[in-house]
Amino acid sequence: EAGVAQSPRYKIIEKRQSVAFWCNPISGHATLYWYQQILGQGPKLLIQFQNNGVVDDSQLPKDRFSAERLKGVDSTLKIQPAKLEDSAVYLCASSSIRDRGTDTQYFGPGTRLTVL
Amino acid sequence: KQEVTQIPAALSVPEGENLVLNCSFTDSAIYNLQWFRQDPGKGLTSLLLIQSSQREQTSGRLNASLDKSSGRSTLYIAASQPGDSATYLCAVPGSSNTGKLIFGQGTTLQVKP
Numbered sequence: 001e002a003g004v005a006q007s008p009r010y011k012i013i014e015k016r017q018s019v020a021f022w023c024n025p026i027s028g029h030a031t032l033y034w035y036q037q038i039l040g041q042g043p044k045l046l047i048q049f050q051n052n053g054v055v056d057d058s059q060l061p062k063d064r065f066s067a068e069r070l071k072g073v074d075s076t077l078k079i080q081p082a083k084l085e086d087s088a089v090y091l092c093a094s095s096s097i098r099d100r101g102t103d104t105q106y107f108g109p110g111t112r113l114t115v116l
Numbered sequence: 117k118q119e120v121t122q123i124p125a126a127l128s129v130p131e132g133e134n135l136v137l138n139c140s141f142t143d144s145a146i147y148n149l150q151w152f153r154q155d156p157g158k159g160l161t162s163l164l165l166i167q168s169s170q171r172e173q174t175s176g177r178l179n180a181s182l183d184k185s186s187g188r189s190t191l192y193i194a195a196s197q198p199g200d201s202a203t204y205l206c207a208v209p210g211s212s213n214t215g216k217l218i219f220g221q222g223t224t225l226q227v228k229p
Contacts, residue, residue: 004159031215042120042205042219043160055214091159095215105217107159 002026004108006092012114018080021111025073025094031055032069033105034077035091043091049075082115089113118143118211122204122220129196130228137191137223139206144184146208151180151191154203154222163204164191196227 005024013019025032030051035043046065048055051072060067064083069075079086089112093105119142129135139149147168152160164173164180166189172181179192189206203222210216 033216040125040221042122042207042221043217044219045210045216048214048216056210056212056216093160104162104165105160105215107161109157109159112157 004092004094004106006090006108006111008111009109010112010114012116013082015084015115016081018078019082019113020076020078021090021092021113023075023077023092023108025075025092026096026106029094029096029106030072031095032075033093033095034067034075035093037089037091037110039088046077046090079113082113084115087113087115118146118208118218120206120208120218120220122206122223124223125221126224126226128226128228131196131198133196133227134192134194135196135225137193137204137225139189139191139220141187141189141208141218143211144187145211146184148209149180149182149189150207150217151178151189152205152207152219154205156202160205193225196225198227198229201225201227 032049034046037043046060047057047067049069067077089110091110092108095105123138150165151163166173166182177194203224205222207217207219
């Protein structure tokens with residue numbers, strides 16, 4: 001079974017520029033999560049999708065961050081414009097509905113963003 | 117609001133030592149707790165999941181315990197090896213029961229040969 005794929009793996013941009021990250025979850029997984037992990041901290045949920053719909057985006061800075069999940073499969077996370085404090089690793093995870101009782105989430109390798 | 121804290125932030129031990137990593141959480145109304153491992157430049161891998169009805173889970177040299185009433189969990193690693201060097205994170209479900217996880221800040225472990 002292929003794991004969660006993310007690209008790019010690394011990205012360096014200037015502040016005020018835009019950036020987009022892509023995630024391909026495990027085939028058949030209905031739930032997709034985007035987490036932000038700042039250096040030295042644990043991951044923090046930005047947005048959660050169930051199929052095409054948003055379940056939780058309470059911690060997404062909506063003035064600059066946006067995310068979509070078309071056709072309930074791949075997802076993109078965009079930052080526009082980026083700030084210095086957005087430097088972090090952006091992790092994508094997925095889980096299947098049958099795993100809800102165990103909350104088993106499968107994580108991708110992440111995208112490391114550096115904002116200069 | 118659920119908060120998860122891990123102590124210590126970093127730990128360095130010689131190979132072969134037994135060690136304990138600590139995790140505490142503020143809201144005891146959880147239905148499970150997970151321990152993850154994170155290697156540099158890689159995503160998270162689930163190590164152990166303890167349901168609220170259980171007190172501990174074991175996998176190989178790893179043993180995790182859960183005490184809901186005191187809001188604590190420990191991860192015990194027996195006979196540590198250099199390959200155990202990584203960051204270990206504990207996580208509990210968010211109160212909204214949507215599958216969202218609340219993570220601690222992690223303990224970075226270095227096992228020296």
